[in-house]
Amino acid sequence: MIEYLRHMAVFALVVDEGSFRAAARALNVAPSRVSETVSDLEAYLGRTLLNRSTRKTALTNEGRIFYNRVVEMVRSAEAGLNDLNALTIEPVGTLKVSMPAFMSSSGLARTIGEFAGAHPLVSLSVDFSDRPVGLIEAGYDVNIRVGWLDDSAMMSRKLGEEDRMLVAGSDYAASRTKPTHPKDLEGWDWIGYDQRQDTIAFERNGKTENVAGRSHLRVDSVDALYTFTAQNLGATVMPNHLAQRGINEGVLQRLLPDWQLRPLGFYAVWPDKSRRESLALLFVRFLADNYDRACS
Known part of the structure; x- marks a missing residue:
């Protein structure tokens, strides 16, 4: 089975991206190669995982069951890589964050300042507004939200509470x-x-x-x-x-x-893109690990 772990990851990517062509673009390979990889996996399993048409792909019942397990495997592996990368790689890039304006003088804001000081190669932009803002629509990498979580397609992590x-x-x-x-x-x-x-x-x-x-x-x-x-x-x-x-x-x-x-619950919300180490994930981990100390 070990030799088919990569096949499983490719299969999950096809599902996440919505098509063989999109998955091929993400992997920078030919669509035919992605299709062949999934076909080899189906042959090994003796099950059809995806129904194919000229316009779209759709999971079969067996494919849906298998996908849920494969996603757990892939995310677990990515988490392990993320932990290692966080120890050895100095993060570089840009990060756009939104949070309620009333938290500009809070312990969480001080924690964000600590993150900026600890990672000087990260260009951090923080927008403050008490009005709800869209995450993807407004181009944010992370939203800090207070007491409301209504994005089922997003990842979230509770950071702390304030009375x-x-x-x-x-x-x-x-x-x-x-x-x-x-x-x-x-x-x-x-x-x-x-x-x-x-x-x-x-x-x-x-x-x-x-x-x-x-x-x-x-x-x-x-x-x-x-x-x-x-x-x-x-x-x-x-x-x-x-x-x-x-x-x-x-x-x-x-x-x-x-x-x-x-009390008010503070949450970090970010898109689940099923990728390796991202600045958003590193940022959220930093907030969660350091919030209590900053507020004491």
């Missing part, structure tokens, strides 16, 4: 009766955030209370959320690193400290 805090402007909070229960906040003014539902879930001792904040002001930027909250326009929920800054400066006050909010 959130319910706060209000100090003067605004002083003008209201101190809340002791989430329901006490229903009559408060709220500052809404476009990337978050208005209903906020609070938890304590296994019990959940939902509060629908009455937003008389909405923003699409967490930095703006901070600014307007500090102007005593209402209450809101924001990441701990921003909320703590306002508390330290005396412009924000924490509310309901005995109640917990669901």
Whole structure:
């Protein structure tokens, strides 16, 4: 079987690329050679793996079962090569990354700075926006996303979490009766955030209370959320690193400290191209391995 491992990798590439011709271009060989390789594999297995036509190829039932196993084998081998390459090769190239603007002062941003310092031959471009951006459409290599993963065709890895805090402007909070229960906040003014539902879930001792904040002001930027909250326009929920800054400066006050909010999960998302070592994969590994230390 060992002599057919390369045949299996070629078969998987044909499936990934969608045709013999596309796979041949990726391998820089003639299409006839790719077709012959897959035919040899089918002869060895005694099974038809691909239905061929002049326009396209399609997996047979046997081919679909076999492909799932072959992909595991190929990715495992690629991971091993990646680990070795990461130890011996200084990365070179360009990397385009997007992440939420409110994370520009976070521990994750500091970790990205460490990556840039550790790999001076990598040209790193980081775009900050609180609005969701397309990964492939906008030409990004990696997206850092917070709390939402909707690209089933993409690879993803959780990098870490950050707690959130319910706060209000100090003067605004002083003008209201101190809340002791989430329901006490229903009559408060709220500052809404476009990337978050208005209903906020609070938890304590296994019990959940939902509060629908009455937003008389909405923003699409967490930095703006901070600014307007500090102007005593209402209450809101924001990441701990921003909320703590306002508390330290005396412009924000924490509310309901005995109640917990669901933390924000940070994820790296990148295309699965089934290739050997890529800058995107190296970058994601670096973030995952160093995030906790940078945030401590």
